[in-house]
Amino acid sequence: MTKDKDNWLKSPWTISIGTALFSLLLTVGYDYSKKKPVLTTIWSMLKWIGNVIWKVLNFDFKVWWILVVVILFISVVIIVDKLKKEETFKPDFYSYREDKFKRWKWTWDWKFDNRQKAWIISDMEAHCPKCDTPMINHSSMYGLVFDCPRCDYKKRDEECDEPHKIERIILDNIDRKEKTVHNARL
Numbered sequence: 001m002t003k004d005k006d007n008w009l010k011s012p013w014t015i016s017i018g019t020a021l022f023s024l025l026l027t028v029g030y031d032y033s034k035k036k037p038v039l040t041t042i043w044s045m046l047k048w049i050g051n052v053i054w055k056v057l058n059f060d061f062k063v064w065w066i067l068v069v070v071i072l073f074i075s076v077v078i079i080v081d082k083l084k085k086e087e088t089f090k091p092d093f094y095s096y097r098e099d100k101f102k103r104w105k106w107t108w109d110w111k112f113d114n115r116q117k118a119w120i121i122s123d124m125e126a127h128c129p130k131c132d133t134p135m136i137n138h139s140s141m142y143g144l145v146f147d148c149p150r151c152d153y154k155k156r157d158e159e160c161d162e163p164h165k166i167e168r169i170i171l172d173n174i175d176r177k178e179k180t181v182h183n184a185r186l
Contacts, residue, residue: 091119093174101169102161104129104146108170121167126160128153137163 008014027041098107108124125134128148135153138145144160147153 093177094119096170096174099170099173101166103155103159104135104161105132106161106166106170107134108167121170124163124167126163126166139163 024042027039031037031040094110097109098105100106105127106124107127108121110119111122112118113120126137126146127133128135128151130153131148131151133148133150135146135148138147143157144162145157146155146160
């Protein structure tokens, strides 16, 4: 119960609504202490905001200002588009995304981790040996469980390939291939 209460208190909605209500109460208190009609301060702020908006909307623009802004905007869009299209460096092993290890076929993807400055394996999935459907991994502190959602194939604990070991084998396969290519060049 206290965990739900703590989550509720830390919610962005609760914080923003609470801040607005607290500000309103402070304004009412300020107006009351100065013997002004209640909410006079808020009304003054709203009038000031309205005046600023009116001045901005009635500001005299030069046509060349608008042209410069449009040209700068288009230039920035073109530069950002070119930077996005640049192909990032992908290593030789990037296409290695599927293999059969021990009991099952496994698939995975590669992702570059900026913190480690290295390519890491992501989205690794075991496939059902009967129907080749990606299985659901129910790993917990009680052990491994792999379950096929299509054909209900299910394996537990010792009958399962452990994902961390499969990941180590994938990385070892890449290391061995790189050593073979390196030795062939010598």
